Amino acid sequence: MALNASELNAGDTYTERLVEDLKRTQIVMYAGASGDYNPVHTDEVFTTEVAGYPSVFAHGMLTMGLTGKMLTNYVGDGRLTEFGVRFTNQVFPGDTLDATATVVGVEDGIVELNVATVNQKGVQVAMGTAKARVD
């Protein structure tokens, strides 16, 4: 399952669809599991009438969690050593997200990756880096 250093080259990419037509219920599930009940994620009335957004929107950490699925599918279970992202745009119900890992290089048994998640309009919603142990 894990990656092999000898088969990795800078510029290699791995892409996965994270979610298609993101449902409000998925956001509710994330609120319940994570404990982040900020109403901007689940309470349409509050979010539109008080917070001033067009609708509820996903937790940044839901976007990161979804992106993490792509990473662990790529590098293997228990192999990640670092993972960080900046949240560059909000994710709304109905969005479809794709994430890509790009190999930066391999050194001392660790692969360094650039990570980017984009929505159906091609707008980046999260970008960052990750490191993982390789064979």
Place this chain on the structure above:
Amino acid sequence: MAVEKFKVEASHIMMFARAVGDANRIYHDDDYAEGTEPGSIIAPPTFAQASAQFDPDYSLRPPIDGEGWFGSGGKPTGAKPREGSGGGGGGGGGGLHAEQRFVYHRHIRPGDVLTATTKPGNTWERESRRAGKLTFSESVTEYRDQNGELVVTATGVGVRTERPVDQG
């Protein structure tokens, strides 16, 4: 955020994995997990964030009696958000999560009892065309296990916006 006892349970890991749309059996199937390299169920990479459930003063969870919660009830908003940990948003331009980084010293497993201690990091400001003045604040949380060993280091950056982010 200060969490004295974050008891990691397999059922919580299963629910968290579902919430991030991850069907990998290593997050819920003991028998399968035994045959994998980690050798047991482990938590998905962002699971440490669920420590909010174990923070007695977490500001983005309605209090047990519902008193003072700012989400909608009969009216669009109940009240002003409580001050406290979590750095969440209230009305108008509120708090958003700008950045998150994790360093994994090992992976979290069911049975771990984690302690989280958070130290404030840098703060900085920036002007944004879409949301006015942005005020960023960083915090670094160390998750240690029942033996005092460092498991995960989490760095979070929150941002307060002057006004809601323009979606145009």
